[in-house]
Amino acid sequence: MRILIADDHELLRDTLVLFLESEGGIETVTAPDLASAEELVAKDSFDLVLLDYSMPGMNGLAGLERIMGMDGGQRVAIISGTAKREVAEEVLASGAAGFLPKTLSAKSLINAVRFMAMGEQYAPLDFLRAAENEPEHPLAKSLSQREIEVLQGLTEGKSNKEIARDLDIREPTVKLHVKTLYRKIGASNRTQAAMIARDKGLF
Structure with a gap:
C-alpha cells in the first residue's frame, strides 16, 4: 500500500x-x-x-x-x-x-x-x-472563518507574511483581516489579540 x-x-x-x-x-x-x-x-x-x-x-x-x-x-x-x-x-x-x-x-x-x-x-x-453538541465559542461567533484562521496565526506568533503564505492569500488581505478582528475583539495590537484569544480559550 x-x-x-x-x-x-x-x-x-x-x-x-x-x-x-x-x-x-x-x-x-x-x-x-x-x-x-x-x-x-x-x-x-x-x-x-x-x-x-x-x-x-x-x-x-x-x-x-x-x-x-x-x-x-x-x-x-x-x-x-x-x-x-x-x-x-x-x-x-x-x-x-x-x-x-x-x-x-x-x-x-x-x-x-x-x-x-x-x-x-x-x-x-x-x-x-x-x-x-459543542456550543459555539462566543468569541468565534463574532468572527468569520478567515478571521479565526488569521487570529490563530497571530497566537502562534506568525508574521503577516507567514499567515498569508499558510492561508494562500495576499499579505494586504491579511492586514485587512487583522484590522477587522482587532476591532471585533477589542485589541489594539498583535500581542493583545493573541492574549485575548488564549484567555478566552479559543485556541
Missing part, C-alpha cells in the same frame, strides 16, 4: 510516517505543500493521498478538488487539526476518501488509512457528533 502524506509541518509528517510504516505493508512518500503533492501524483500512483487542510497552496477545498481531478483517480482525504465540522461535511460530500482530525489516536489513524485505501469513505463520527 502506497500513501502520500502532504503536510507543511515536518514533525507531523515524520510522526505519521513512523505510525504507518511501523505497521508493515505500508510505504509512505511525503510532500510539504500542494504543488509538490501535485508533482508526485502526476508521475506516480498512490492508494491514498492525505492532504493537510491548511498547508500552502490548498486554498480551502480547492486543493482537494485539484488532486481528485487529476488522472489516475486517486483516493484523496483531508487531514486537519483546525477545520470545523462544516469543513468535514463538505469534504465528505465532495466524494473524498474521508476526513481525518489530527486528534485521532495512532491506532484509529492506521485503521482509517487502511479503510480508505480499500475504497471506503471514512467519516469520524465522534468528531462530527462532538462538534454538533
Whole structure:
C-alpha cells in the first residue's frame, strides 16, 4: 500500500510516517505543500493521498478538488487539526476518501488509512457528533472563518507574511483581516489579540 502524506509541518509528517510504516505493508512518500503533492501524483500512483487542510497552496477545498481531478483517480482525504465540522461535511460530500482530525489516536489513524485505501469513505463520527453538541465559542461567533484562521496565526506568533503564505492569500488581505478582528475583539495590537484569544480559550 502506497500513501502520500502532504503536510507543511515536518514533525507531523515524520510522526505519521513512523505510525504507518511501523505497521508493515505500508510505504509512505511525503510532500510539504500542494504543488509538490501535485508533482508526485502526476508521475506516480498512490492508494491514498492525505492532504493537510491548511498547508500552502490548498486554498480551502480547492486543493482537494485539484488532486481528485487529476488522472489516475486517486483516493484523496483531508487531514486537519483546525477545520470545523462544516469543513468535514463538505469534504465528505465532495466524494473524498474521508476526513481525518489530527486528534485521532495512532491506532484509529492506521485503521482509517487502511479503510480508505480499500475504497471506503471514512467519516469520524465522534468528531462530527462532538462538534454538533459543542456550543459555539462566543468569541468565534463574532468572527468569520478567515478571521479565526488569521487570529490563530497571530497566537502562534506568525508574521503577516507567514499567515498569508499558510492561508494562500495576499499579505494586504491579511492586514485587512487583522484590522477587522482587532476591532471585533477589542485589541489594539498583535500581542493583545493573541492574549485575548488564549484567555478566552479559543485556541
